[in-house]
Amino acid sequence: MMVKPDRDLPNPGPRPAGEEDLLKRIWETPKGWRVLSAVNNTAVGTAYLGIAFLFFLMAGMLALVMRGQLAMPNSDLVSQDLYNQIFTVHGTTMMFLFAVPAIEALGVLLLPQMLAARDLPFPRLSAFAIWAYVIGGLVFFSTIFYDLAPKGGWFMYPPLTLTEYSPGNNADFWLLGIGFIEISAIAGAVEIVVGTLKTRPPGMTLAKMPIFAWSMLIFAGMIIFAFPAVILATMLLEIERSFGWPFFSADKGGDPLLWQHLFWFFGHPEVYIIFLPAAGLVSMIVPTIARHPLVGYNLIVVALIAAGFFSFGLWVHHMFTTGIPALSLGFFSAASMAVAIPSGIQVFSWIATIAAGRRSFRITTASLFVLGFLFIFTIGGLTGVLVALVPLDFQLHDSYFVVAHFHYVLVGGMVFPLFATFYYWLPMVSRNPLSERAGRWVFWLMFLGFNITFLPMHATGLLGMPRRVWTYPAGLGWESLNMISTIGAFVLGAGVLLFVIDLVRRFRPGEREDQNPWGAGTLEWLPADVYSTRSIPRVASREPLWDQPGLAKDVEAGRYYLPDAPTGGRETIVTTPVEAEPEYIIRMPGNGWAHVWAAVFTASSFLLLTVKLVVPALICAVLAIVSFIVWAWALDHGPAREPVEIGGGIRLATYRTGPSSHSWWAMIVLILVAASLYVAFVFSYLYLWVVSPEVWAPNGAPALPSLHWPAGAALLLIFGTGVIVLAKRLLPEPGRRNLGGACLLLLAAICLAAAGAVEIYGHWSSGLRPTLNAYGAMVYMASALNLQVALAVLIMAGFVVGRGFAGKLDRERRVTFDNTLMLLLYGAGQTLLGLILVHGFPRAVG
Amino acid sequence: MTTGDSTRQTQRAVSIVWLLAYLLAGPLIWSVQFAIVYALHAAACATASEPAAEGWIPLAMAVVTGACVAAALAVVACRGRLNRAIFGTGQGSRAYDVISLLLIVLATIAILWSGLAMALLQPCSLPQI
Known part of the structure; x- marks a missing residue:
């Protein structure tokens, strides 16, 4: 299909001198050791792919050792114990450290190019994902060299992997290491979903999207719904190994x-x-x-x-x-x-x-x-x-x-x-x-x-x-x-x-x-440089370079959209998710170190936990949170005074809040991940009840606490949700400072955490302990998952209060406020569902 | 929002949520059948006595399967109206229609194919090795 060339180009005239040099300066990849701070998709994607391929080579070498061992009968090239470690690390590395990261790397590397975007919408998130993966992956793989590698196969079935049959830290390296790498995969999925749906070039409707972009969108969607199940599984097994909560022990109803x-x-x-x-x-x-x-x-x-x-x-x-x-x-x-x-x-x-x-x-x-x-x-x-x-x-x-x-x-x-x-x-x-x-x-x-x-x-x-x-x-x-x-x-x-x-x-x-x-x-x-394409084309077909003659030349000459840098920084066009019409300009962060430190400290925290060094692990966790806060502080830059011109008479805002904002989409994706995890938990609760109804309250465990406890927790949730309505109204006009809205948001977050605490105290005072049986473990696990969300909301609400203090929060500049509010509402809903499940279900079936 | 100031709305934006619901109607119906039948069957066989369960489980599963096939057919029958509701008059894309329809066809095959097992097998017996 040949498309009639569109001579009404958005920027038909010659471009000003120095414009391209400015783009090169803005998008420059740092040299020397500072390259570690780079976030550009080409640099990050290439490194990501290179590391994934390195893991492929290393896991492949393990495969050759296995084949050497099996070449002849009665061979003892490697010991039985080492062989068990080798096949476990081979499978785990190929599946978790090579295959999924390689695909994500290709997404980071190729998607912006296929979509003619300057970069994916969250470049530091991509960079965080790679650093988290590199550190966690290398430490995990290295366990094979000092007899600390897991031995339970890449699927780590219990009871073989319970402490009784797998003492030592070998299995923990798998559980915590892989759990951590799954977080990295989810970070990549957030990036890919939002990037595919929001940063396509004008005219590239969903029906004209390259098949690779479709496949990556589906890939990311599958990660969102599939990975939480294994994250929950690894949490349950690690908790059973560390604290004896019997999710998988048949003698206690697991x-x-x-x-x-x-x-x-x-x-x-x-x-x-x-x-x-x-x-x-x-x-x-x-x-x-x-x-x-x-x-x-x-x-x-x-x-x-x-x-x-x-x-x-x-x-x-x-x-x-x-x-x-x-x-x-x-x-x-x-x-x-x-x-x-x-x-x-x-x-x-x-x-x-x-x-x-x-x-x-x-x-x-x-x-x-x-x-x-x-x-x-x-x-x-x-x-x-x-x-x-x-x-x-x-x-x-x-x-x-x-x-x-x-x-x-x-x-x-x-x-x-x-x-x-x-x-x-x-x-x-x-x-x-x-x-x-x-x-x-x-x-x-x-x-x-x-x-x-x-x-x-x-x-x-x-x-x-x-x-x-x-x-x-x-x-x-x-x-x-x-x-x-x-x-x-x-x-x-x-x-x-x-x-x-x-x-x-x-x-x-x-x-x-x-x-x-x-x-x-x-x-x-298309011709490209560090800034990707010189201008962002309008697309009229699925193979635009075949169907739109002169497209490459016009793009390179800056005759399409956004040939310059109107905000003076890194930016790309955000388009509507279905028809891909320009919506606004996203201003993206450049190179930096905060995300690198966040990855280093998060990885350190997980790895120190693996070897049971709890205090250093907690210190690293705090440092990771500080790094995240430093990273996030500069992201919500607020609206520019005037919309900017991208060509063709189109003037776009440089800031959005609500459902058209890319960060709103990212939060929705994150909430879907949290919801998937909780659904997996509800399945697990009901599954264990089906298997072992005899350990459920009131017959196999202390009677449920009085209904006053869940009612109190529910009241706290309702009060917190009501407070949010008031908090939104108290946000100040631009240029003014009023901490009322932010403080009420913090109060709502405290109510959410308090509801979780009330729920735990109610069960504790009834005499139920998580180590008693599978029922007790599941009851406390419900609260643990709720408190996990509450902790995230508390940190975010504290961040919002900080933004208020600094005068960076108002009715227009409110992305951080909105995101916290969304997670808070989700947390309240999840906690309420947990109360119904934990207090209602045993009463209904008992 | 094609030209001019980004705050000026010149045409109604197509909702991604409704478009996804339209595209994924078939697989979503299949998911519902799958989840209900699997959960119902597993829970009933684990908790009810076998003769009692064997009486009503096949019937309940057949009802669920029939309802899901009916839902898939209803989506096919209402495609024109759904298309107009999502895209507005004259703005529909044929590609989305084709994708939605083919997914419904595939999902219906999967629903009937999986449902066939219910007609042939005893619900709670273990496989004979």
Whole structure:
């Protein structure tokens, strides 16, 4: 489709001298050691991706050690205990430290470019996420070198991981380290949701959005709803290990299967969290190499959304052998097969695109990796349908067949598209592309090595070899197959090594002269510099570089929107979420150190807690909060006096509050995360009641406290909510100082915390203790979750009071006030729901 | 807000919340069926006596499944009105219509496919190995 060129450009005239230099100065990446303070998406995204790839290499080396151990029967290359640590760290690193961070890194790196935004809306949040991840990840991985690594497998099932069976700190490193990295993933998800919906270029409606942006939006949505389940699970297990609250101990009414439900409610969507963005990358590469628009754009969007949803209904297929009723098994088996439909839609769409462009299809290294992905992932998908069949899964469960299946899905579905991405997008950030000649060797070594490794594992599994065995006796028919797998693993490793050598030789950060070497149609191939594109285009199609002749030239000449820096700082255009029409200018923070310190102290706090150094951990937690406050202090800069001109007669405000503000959206996303976590808790409470109703009050525990206690807590909540209404009215006019509104907000926050305290005291005075049984643990856990929100609200309300003191809070400049208020209202709602659950449910069923 | 001062509203902005509800109607209905059927079945089999549970569980599940299919069909039947309510007259995007419709079709297949298990299996018995 050729779109009529729009000659009514927003800024048709020549641009003033020095304007581009000003942009370069504003967006400059610091040099030397100060580069650590950089927040620009190109710098942060490249570093993020580099670290994720480093974890891939390190976890890959562990895989080679495992293959070395399994090459021959009765081998003792590594000890049994070390082998347990190695497979745990290998799986955990690949899933938590490589796959998800690599995808988030690609989001940070590519999304602003694809959306022609100057940066994502919260650049320091991206930088915080990477630093948190780097510190937490490296410490976690290093545990393998001093015998402190966890040994319970990447899913850490209790009761094996309870203190009785896993003494020492090994399991705690997994629980706290991974919990911390999940926070980093959620920070990235907030950034991606708001960035995708609010910083698209004018004209890029949702229906014209690049497929990668769709896939990242769905990826972030899945993180919001899936990760809280595993965060709750890690909290419960760590609390049981540290304080003896029996969530998973069957003798006190807990249930180890609760862990499996929570873990796999996260764990299965996790596969799609990894795969869908990788599929999005493929959907971007295929049209370019086929020189044909993607066939079935709408169908691909349907497939991405459907797979995202259906993936939440599959978790029990990891638990087919745990004694669940046959009907449930049938139900989940059907859902597991149904998810093959959206995956199949995507595969056929890519094949159709390649077929439509077969005359101009180019065989490059990137296209080889895409074809390799199609082959490998399709095999993995087909074996997935096999293991979705309950009777077959009963035979294959925990065998090497399953190991082969999920490596076909994950390596085929994520690693091969990632390597295609390296070859395809590296010219965007490097002066030199990777060698195509070496790339052919890399591909064939990896493709053949992968299949030689994992294809025989299907047979090894069918012959009965279980997963996670350290060694095996001779004579079972497994020797030859294991030797072949080991040879294949080293061939695969040789391919990766060749890639690393080529990368080291050729990667040089910077811009190439030929800025669109593949002749692609999407905006990331526009001429760009540190400030991203010189001006922000108006988009009229899904492949604007193909359909809008002269677009690149006009963008580079500054003839589109925002060719300058009207506020004198970093900024980009915020557009409406559906039609992408300009709404306002977002002023973004530049390079800084506060977010780096926040990450360092948060990581330190978690890690010190892991080794039970409680006082230093608390000190670090306080320092982290101080760093967050310093970071946040400069963010709410208030409105400029006049709207600014971006071109085409459009004048935009530089400040917004309420539902059009990007920070309002971020808070909504955060509240969704908190709500997901609480829903996972409610599920856990009801699940344990179903399993062990005999430990519930009044039969298995002290009688519930009198209704006066929850009534008192509810009154505090209602009073606090009422106070908020008054607080809003007391905000001063701009230029005046009145602390009434801020102080009332603080009072409301105190009421929220007090309601939590009243609730705890009521149960304590009834004689109930959290260590008594699963019921007691769940009752106190409800309060712990409520107090967690209350603590955050208290800190935020104190921050708002500080803003009031400094004269930085009024009826217009009120983003911090509004955000605190939203979280407070959510906290009150959650606490009220908790009261109904904890006091109402046992009375209703007892 | 296309031209002029950003404070001047020149056309009604499409609500992202309503658009998402429209696009995701099918998967949301599937989620409701999934959550109700799974929770109901698991709780009933754990708490009620087996003969009693086996009497009413299949019926309740069939009702839930039927209601969800009916809800999906209702969304399809009301698509025109929903489109006008979200986009206003003449502003609808065909792409959103197609995506919403295909998702409903997929979700209905998933609802019926999962629901089929209820017609074939005893609700509370363990699998025979």
